[in-house]
Each structure stands twice: as C-alpha cells, then as structure tokens.
Amino acid sequence: MSIRTRTRTSRTLLAALAATALLCSGSLLAAPASAAPTAATWDTDRAAAAYAVNPAAVTASGSENAGTAPGRAFDGDGATRWSSDFADGAWIRVDLGSVIRVDRVVLDWEAAYGKRYVLEVSKNGTDWTPFYTETAGTGGSVTAHTYPQEATGRYVRLRGLERATPYGYSLWNLKVYGGEPAPASTPRTNLALNHPAYSNSYQDAGHSPAYVTDGGLPGDLRGDQSRWSSDWNADRWVSVDLGAQSSVDTVDLYWESAYAVDYLVQVSDDNRTWRTVYEPSAAEIAARRADVKSPADAAGVHDTVRLPSPATGRYVRMLGKERRSFYNPAPATAQFGYSLYEFQVWGTGGAASAAYPALPADQQGTYRTTFFDDFTGAALDRSKWRVVRTGTEMGPVNGESQAYVDSTDNIRTQDGSLILKAKYCKGCTQAGGGRYDFTSGRVDTHTHYDFTYGKVSARMKLPVGDGFWPAFWLLGSNVDDPAVSWPASGESDIMENIGYADWTSSALHGPGYSADGNIGARQTYPNGGTADQWHTYAVEWTPTAMRFYVDDRLVQETTRNKLESTRGQWVYDHNQYIILNLALGGAYPAGWNKATTPYWGLPQPSVDKIAAGGVQAQVDWVRVEQKG
Numbered sequence: 001m002s003i004r005t006r007t008r009t010s011r012t013l014l015a016a017l018a019a020t021a022l023l024c025s026g027s028l029l030a031a032p033a034s035a036a037p038t039a040a041t042w043d044t045d046r047a048a049a050a051y052a053v054n055p056a057a058v059t060a061s062g063s064e065n066a067g068t069a070p071g072r073a074f075d076g077d078g079a080t081r082w083s084s085d086f087a088d089g090a091w092i093r094v095d096l097g098s099v100i101r102v103d104r105v106v107l108d109w110e111a112a113y114g115k116r117y118v119l120e121v122s123k124n125g126t127d128w129t130p131f132y133t134e135t136a137g138t139g140g141s142v143t144a145h146t147y148p149q150e151a152t153g154r155y156v157r158l159r160g161l162e163r164a165t166p167y168g169y170s171l172w173n174l175k176v177y178g179g180e181p182a183p184a185s186t187p188r189t190n191l192a193l194n195h196p197a198y199s200n201s202y203q204d205a206g207h208s209p210a211y212v213t214d215g216g217l218p219g220d221l222r223g224d225q226s227r228w229s230s231d232w233n234a235d236r237w238v239s240v241d242l243g244a245q246s247s248v249d250t251v252d253l254y255w256e257s258a259y260a261v262d263y264l265v266q267v268s269d270d271n272r273t274w275r276t277v278y279e280p281s282a283a284e285i286a287a288r289r290a291d292v293k294s295p296a297d298a299a300g301v302h303d304t305v306r307l308p309s310p311a312t313g314r315y316v317r318m319l320g321k322e323r324r325s326f327y328n329p330a331p332a333t334a335q336f337g338y339s340l341y342e343f344q345v346w347g348t349g350g351a352a353s354a355a356y357p358a359l360p361a362d363q364q365g366t367y368r369t370t371f372f373d374d375f376t377g378a379a380l381d382r383s384k385w386r387v388v389r390t391g392t393e394m395g396p397v398n399g400e401s402q403a404y405v406d407s408t409d410n411i412r413t414q415d416g417s418l419i420l421k422a423k424y425c426k427g428c429t430q431a432g433g434g435r436y437d438f439t440s441g442r443v444d445t446h447t448h449y450d451f452t453y454g455k456v457s458a459r460m461k462l463p464v465g466d467g468f469w470p471a472f473w474l475l476g477s478n479v480d481d482p483a484v485s486w487p488a489s490g491e492s493d494i495m496e497n498i499g500y501a502d503w504t505s506s507a508l509h510g511p512g513y514s515a516d517g518n519i520g521a522r523q524t525y526p527n528g529g530t531a532d533q534w535h536t537y538a539v540e541w542t543p544t545a546m547r548f549y550v551d552d553r554l555v556q557e558t559t560r561n562k563l564e565s566t567r568g569q570w571v572y573d574h575n576q577y578i579i580l581n582l583a584l585g586g587a588y589p590a591g592w593n594k595a596t597t598p599y600w601g602l603p604q605p606s607v608d609k610i611a612a613g614g615v616q617a618q619v620d621w622v623r624v625e626q627k628g
Contacts, residue, residue, distance in 0.1 A: 042215035042226060047094045047156065047176040048074050060084065060092040064168055073171045081110050084160070084168035092174065093157035099123060101194045102151040102178040103214055105132070105144045107158070110170035113139030116161035117169070121153035128157060132565050135557065137164060144565045147210040148198075150356040152181070179215055183352040184244065191248075191350035192240040192316070192343055198271075199238040201488060203229040203337065204512025204568040209238050212343040217254055221300025221341065227256050230320070230337035231511060235483050238340060239317030245269070246349030247312055251278070251305040256339035257298035261288040262322040265305055267313030274319075277311040285322075292325045300341070316345050359560065360543035360573065363453065363627045371449050371624035375418040380411060384449060387411060388442040388581075391432020400469070400586035401599045403429045403436035411441035418443075420470070420582040421616040422463075424607065437599075438610065442581035450477045450575040451624060456494065457538035457549075458580070459620035462531040465609050466593040467602035468499040469583035470617040472537055477575040487514035490571035492546060495537035498589040499606070501530040504537070506548035506556045512568025516591075519567060521548070521556035534620065543573065578624075582617045584610070 050057045051074035060070035062085035070092050073082035084090035105119055119132040131151040132144035156176050160169050182193040197209035207229040216226025230236035251265050262285045265278040280288070293299075323335040373384055380387070388394055390403040402422065404410075412419050420441035429436040462470050473496070476489030491509035507520030529535070538549040548556040560570045590601030598604055609615050 042179060042217070043177070045076075045175040046096050046100060046178060047174060048076050050094055050096045051075065053097065054095075057095040057097065058092070061087070061090045068170070073174045078108070078172055081170050081172045082174075083110070083112065083170040086163075086166070086168050088160055088162050090169055091157055091159040092169075092171070093125075093155055094174070094176065095125070096154050096156065096176065098180060099152060099154045100178040101181050102131070102146050102153070102156060102176060103210055104146060104177050105156065106173065106175040106177075107142045107144070107171060108173040108175075109137075109139040109142070110172055111139070112163070112165045112167040112170040113137055114158075114160050114162070114169050115164040118159045118161060119144055120157045120159060121151045122155040122157070123153045125155045129153070133559065133561055135559070135562070139164065142566070143206075145205045145208065145210070146565070147205070147208040148356055148564065149359060149561075150196075152355065181243075181352040181354065182350060184350050186348055188249070188346060188348055190344045190346055191242045191246055191348075192345040195243060195350075195354050196241040196356045197228075197238060197343065198241070199228060199230065199236065201231045201233065201236050201337075202511065202569055203231065205564065205566055207339075212238055212340050213240055215342070217342045221254060221256065221302065227339050227341045229256075229258070229339045231488055232323075232335065232337050233483055233485075234320060234323055236338055237317050237319040238338075238343060239268075239271070239315055240343055240345055241271070241354045242314055242316065242345060242349065243351030243354030244349055245312060245314050246345075246347050247310045248316060248345055248347040249307055249310045250346040251307075251316065251318075252342070252344035252346070253303040253305065253318060253340060254342040254344075255301045255303065256341060257295070257300050257324070258336045258339040259288070259301050259303075259324050260318070260320045260322065260338055261285060261324055262320075264319040264321065265307075266317050266319055267311045268315040268317070269313055271315045274317065275311070275313070277307055278305050288324070289322070292327060294327045298324075298326060310347065316343075318343065362542050362544050365627040367455055367625035367627055369623060370451070370454070370626045371445070372621065374416060374621040375413045375619065376416045377413055379408075379413060380418070380443065384445060385443045386446055386448060388444055389431070390436075391434075395432055396434065398583070398586040398588065399590070399600050400583045401436070401602055402438040402440040402582075402584040403431040403434075404442040404581070405429065405431065405439045407439065410439050411443060416620070418580070418619040419616050420580065420619070422468070422582055422584055422610045423613075424611040438584050440582045440584060442579065444475075444577055444579040446475075446477065446577040449624070450577045451626065452573070452575050453541050453543065454624050454626035455538060455540045456578065456624050457536055458494075458622045459534055459536045460495070461534050461618040461620075462497050462504075463582075463609075463615045463617060464499060464501045464530070464532045465606045465615065466499045466595060467585045467589040467599070467606045468615060469496070469586060469589055471496045471579070471581055471583065472619075473579050474539070474541075474576040475579055476571065477577055487511060488569075488571055490574075490576065492539060492541065492572065492576065493518075493520070494539045494548060495550075496588070497531050498592055498601075500592075501532065504531060504550065506539070508546060508558055508563070508572075510563075510568055510571045513563075519558050519563065523550050523553075523555035525550070526553075541572065541576075546572065578622065580617075580619055580622070582615075
C-alpha cells in the first residue's frame with residue numbers, strides 16, 4: 001500500500017546533464033578535474049585480465065564440448081560462451097592472481113541459465129564464503145553487488161545448485177570487479193582505497209558507499225558511474241574504515257554535481273564517537289550556497305581538505321549539513337541528496353585487514369503468540385488499535401478517493417469480525433481541507449504494538465469490484481521522522497487486492513525499490529478460489545528474509561542477500577506496525593483498470609456498489625508470533 005505521493009526527477013538524469021565546469025570557492029578546492037589522478041583498475045574486469053595473463057587461471061567442473069570451454073566466459077568475446085556438463089552441481093572459477101575486495105560480479109547468461117546458484121569467494125581456493133545466493137533465477141544479465149558484505153579473496157566461483165533447463169549452465173560472460181585493499185603504510189598514501197565504507201543512507205545497490213573507495217574517478221567528474229548517492233535529506237554521512245589507528249593529514253572529496261554546501265570531516269576511534277577536524281569557512285559556505293544553477297549547468301567539484309594538524313583515528317567520515325540547490329525549473333529551488341565519486345584519506349597507518357562485519361543471522365527458538373485479536377468484543381479494542389483519520393493522522397495519498405473517518409458506519413466489529421466498510425455520499429465529508437464523496441476505514445497498531453521480526457497473519461474476506469483496494473500491510477515505525485520518511489522507513493505489503501477476484505499481490509518498498517519499482521509478486525488462487533472467500537495472508541519476517549504466504553502457500557520469498565545485492569538497502573531491522581484498510585481507487589487500481597471517470601481507478605459500476613451499501617472488507621483475526 002504505497003504511501004508515495006509524487007514522482008521526483010531522476011538523479012541519474014541529473015548526473016547525465018551535469019556540465020564540465022568546476023566550481024571555485026577559495027582555498028577549499030584543488031586543481032580542475034582534468035588534473036585529478038585516475039585509477040587504473042577500478043573499471044577493469046579483473047577476471048578477464050587474469051585470464052589474459054594466464055589462461056590456466058580459469059577452471060570448471062566440465063564443459064559441454066571443446067567449443068564451450070571455461071575460458072570462453074572470460075575471453076572478452078560476447079559471442080562465445082562456457083557451457084557446463086549437464087549436472088546441477090557444475091561450477092566455474094577464476095584465480096584473480098591477488099587478493100582483492102570484490103565489489104560486484106556480472107553474469108551474462110545464455111538461454112541455459114541457473115535457476116539456483118551461489119557466487120563464492122576464497123583466499124586459498126579451498127575455503128569458500130558465499131556472497132550471493134540466487135533462488136529463483138530468470139537468466140539475462142545479473143549484477144550481484146557485494147555491499148554490505150565482506151567479499152575479499154583471490155578466487156571467485158559460481159557453483160550451480162539447480163539448472164533452469166535440461167542443459168548445462170551457459171555463460172557468455174562472468175566478470176569480476178574490485179581492487180586490492182590499501183595495506184598498512186609508513187609512506188604517506190591513500191589509506192581508504194578499497195576499504196569498507198558505510199553510510200546512513202544510499203539510493204540503491206548501484207550507488208552504495210562501496211563506490212567511494214573503489215578508486216573510481218571519472219576524469220571530468222561527470223556521469224553516473226562509481227558514485228555513492230544518498231537520499232534527499234541533509235543529515236547524511238559516508239564513512240571509511242582504515243583498518244587501524246592512523247594519522248590523517250588530508251582528505252580529498254571528489255563530488256558529483258550534487259555536492260555538500262556545508263559539511264564536517266570527522267574522525268573516530270570506535271565508529272561511534274566522532275571528533276570534528278574540519279568544516280568549510282563561512283565565506284566558502286556562502287560561495288557554494290550562491291552557486292545555484294540548472295542541472296544542465298551544474299558541475300562536479302573536487303575538495304582538498306588539508307587539516308591544520310594531523311588527526312588520529314581509525315574511521316573518517318563526511319557528515320553533510322546542507323545540500324546544493326538547483327533550479328528545477330526556475331524559479332523553484334530543488335535540492336537532491338549528496339553524491340560523491342571518491343573519498344580519499346591521505347596519511348600513514350591503516351591495515352588491509354579492515355572488514356565489513358557479519359550480517360545478522362536468523363533468530364533461534366520457537367514461535368510464540370505475542371499479539372492476537374479475534375474481534376469478538378462489542379467494539380474495536382482501542383488498546384490494540386488506533387483509528388486513522390484523513391486530515392489528522394494522515395493526509396491524502398496515492399490519488400485515492402476516500403476519506404478515512406472514525407465512525408461505526410465504517411469501522412465496527414460484527415459476528416466476531418472486524419468490518420471496514422465504504423460509504424458514498426456526494427460531497428458530504430470534509431476532512432483535512434478537502435471534500436470527499438466517500439468514507440472508509442483504516443486502523444493500525446502504531447504506538448500500541450510496534451515490533452521487529454515475526455510471523456504476521458490475518459484471515460480475511462475481500463470485496464470484488466474494480467478499484468476496491470483493501471490491504472493488510474506493515475509500515476516502518478519511523479516513517480513520520482522527517483530524517484527518515486518513506487520509503488526509507490520500509491514497507492511490507494502482505495496482501496493487496498484491487499478488486500480482481502482471482503489474485504492478490506505482495507510487495508516490499510524501500511530505497512531503490514519503491515512505488516512501481518517495488519519488489520513484488522502476484523498470486524492466483526488455486527482451484528478456482530476467489531478473493532471474496534476466507535483466506536489467510538501472512539508474512540514471515542526474519543533478519544535474513546521476507547516470506548509471504550497465502551493459505552500457507554509460499555507466494556514470494558525475498559532474501560536480504562538478494563535484495564541488497566541487486567536492488568538497495570535492507571530497511572527491515574527495526575520496528576514496524578500493522579495496518580488494515582479499505583481504499584477506493586487511486587494509482588494502483590488505475591494502473592490496471594484504466595478508469596479515469598467518475599473517479600481515478602474507480603469506475604461507475606463500483607461507485608454504484610458502494611452506494612448500494614455492499615462494499616466491505618472483513619477480518620476474522622490478526623496474529624503475531626515471535627521467537628524468544
């Protein structure tokens with residue numbers, strides 16, 4: 001049940017429009033971008049490079065024939081391929097020649113692709129650590145980013161688990177990108193190169209913090225490649241782990257056009273307590289603030305921050321305080337996030353052993369019920385549920401036609417069920433500064449029961465008709481925090497139905513995968529089942545996955561590993577709360593039924609059904625089970 005209310009201009013488009021001129025604002029800035037150093041390996045396919053030097057670096061469990069030998073996936077020729085023998089457990093691996101931090105692996109599948117497979121890394125060729133697991137492959141081109149996992153090694157292997165076809169696994173290309181982590185150093189060097197990087201926000205998997213230490217530096221500070229990009233909030237940071245206590249004298253920040261007007265450079269010994277060692281002067285901030293230009297004229301900038309005296313610490317970060325402004329279009333000023341190509345930290349010390357921490361594992365123990373309501377009381381239990389009203393707890397969203405109100409005409413218990421009912425009365429309802437022809441019901445557990453992880457289920461009966469939009473979903477409890485908001489709060493749609501009798505959908509919304517770009521699935525009821533019959537909808541939410549069910553049948557599984565490797569940030573490690581509502585019309589229904597009159601997504605026959613008094617969603621019970 002997306003709460004997105006408008007579409008914003010793509011940062012990728014803005015990057016493509018950025019001009020080449022550099023902003024100059026005093027001593028803070030170094031030489032023009034054309035004089036900036038460039039790295040030799042940040043955009044090099046390390047697997048192809050290793051094969052070119054030593055064809056024996058590539059091995060496999062077998063090949064279909066001599067013309068599809070393993071080296072064909074590394075020869076740089078997109079028309080040649082490796083094809084395995086016809087076995088589910090077939091594998092292919094490459095010796096990169098040195099230990100690197102793997103940033104990403106690109107697989108270009110031929111028609112015989114893997115349905116289930118694992119990408120693994122090893123330092124010795126014997127002990128393997130998985131960094132990407134595919135459980136429902138569809139072939140094509142797959143880019144598996146490693147952030148925020150530790151994936152450091154000399155060898156990379158693809159190991160098959162299940163073929164999608166009767167043939168073997170067949171790859172046009174297997175590409176590996178990354179670089180050697182900067183070692184401990186007595187001579188002054190860039191201690192951050194290929195070291196772990198972190199941030200409190202990033203746009204999507206292709207713009208994670210990992211890109212600020214990969215050596216990627218477009219010579220003209222233009223384009224979309226190899227950059228970290230935050231969401232559109234001012235209080236955003238990116239940090240680097242140098243691996244050990246270090247002495248830092250200079251920090252180089254290579255910005256895309258969306259640079260910070262004001263920011264802090266800070267150091268820390270423990271990644272928790274930070275000491276500020278630099279902030280631009282008032283004059284420099286004023287000059288940057290005054291540089292308000294259209295995206296076509298905006299430019300990247302290189303800041304060289306020379307500290308008055310060396311600072312000591314293991315971690316270094318840039319904490320943004322104010323974002324650059326653009327005219328988009330004039331005279332309205334628009335501000336986007338922060339976008340940084342490279343974060344270089346110059347000094348002595350450090351250690352190549354710096355590593356990303358292990359990700360959370362699944363919880364132990366058995367499930368027990370921690371929340372339950374079967375709606376057998378005479379009225380809604382307000383110690384468990386909050387009634388949500390348009391204009392008070394929320395505003396209008398998604399182009400929907402109803403106002404949510406607190407009325408027993410719309411929300412009541414009856415015969416052991418919760419009833420959410422739609423009502424029609426032309427122009428009768430004033431709410432939040434608007435006038436509405438429809439009212440409906442929405443309840444949630446926010447402030448009454450907010451929780452992290454568990455099995456969440458409900459038994460429901462839904463109305464059928466174009467544009468009726470009942471939903472059972474979870475929303476991050478920090479959604480109203482302006483420093484977080486949606487979709488960074490996370491949203492888990494356990495069940496949505498837009499009036500079709502034979503199917504419902506489930507979805508996840510977060511940074512890089514929200515609104516129409518969500519991670520979702522449709523399920524069709526088996527054996528002629530329909531939405532207006534009783535069904536149980538559920539999600540099992542763990543630290544490592546979201547699994548959605550209809551009548552105990554798995555309909556969508558999204559692992560944290562796959563989500564973060566291919567789409568964006570996992571934002572489901574904090575409290576969410578339960579929402580039940582019946583919406584009318586709006587973006588999601590309209591996208592399917594194409595109705596524009598008399599209401600968006602709500603055609604006249606559906607209006608007639610509401611006016612006749614027969615449109616309602618029923619909830620038999622709601623349950624949460626948790627471990628511990």
